[in-house]
Amino acid sequence: MVEETPPTVKPKKEKAPAREDKPFGEFLEQDFFPALKAAFNHRGISDLTLTLVDRPVLGSSVPCPQVVGTWASWQFNLYFPDRDLQGRRAFSCQHLGMGVNTLEPFLIDERKITLDLMVFGVMQRLNGQKWFNGN
């Protein structure tokens, strides 16, 4: 006969720290990139390459951490000037090799950024750009 442990004795399991609380680079490399790649795979795109680079935005001299994603002839950039997911965010997209012309806000109305939201935001924006399927 298995002795049942009373529920009060059992220590409450510590809630695992949220993925989003990881250090900035670590979260991007370990969680965001695979999740985004999976979302692209779901759309039938497997040649997505994602890199995290520190490069100044055109017109500025301060290096800005940015995620650069490229596939086929497209490129999109996600900017995190505060090196923090919850900080300022920007987005731009262009044909591969062309210069960026418009910096757009990225998930500007969200209170808290989560992994799902980030993937959702990128996919929604690129789909809105009609890059996944035609108009």
Next chain:
Amino acid sequence: MLKFLRQAKDYAQEAVQAARYIGQGLAVTFDHMQRRPITVQYPYEKLIPSERWRGRIHFEFDKCISCEVCVRVCPINLPVVDWEYNKEVKKKELKHYSIDFGVCIFCGNCVEYCPTNCLSMTEEYEMAVYDRHELNYDGVALGRLPYKVTADPMVTPLRELAYLPAGVLDPHNLPPGSTRAGQQPEEIVAQHQAQKPSKEINQ
């Protein structure tokens, strides 16, 4: 006799009054008599649209929450908002947004009521196309930065009459730094703030 004189006096007074009212009403018309036509050499010179100009609508994809308020307030339900509910993040996923400027009357209701300010009016007014369907702008076209008269190096921007210094009618060759007639907004604010403390002391 006296009654006749009074009647004559009243008649004369009313005639003068009427003449004055007609003169007042025509003051603007007479003001135009001293204005000469000013030619704006269009492709090379362009007038700067005024502050509340309602031009092409700009759309910011990121801010749109697919609430369709723009469609409801539009007199002809013109904006097309194509969205799908994403169950994973519990948000509406915007797929396509478009406004047909061949049909739009530029009333600005959508801009006024957009809860996230993702729509805005630009000062772009040159939307000549060969096919009217080219005026059906989708989210990408709506998101492009508007053309600005003042930012075009090939164009000499000219001010409209209301933005010229007092008494000046020709916008060409204005001396640099000339401001429009009347007080500037910041001057009004400064004046208002200067008056404020004295009022509070009186109270």
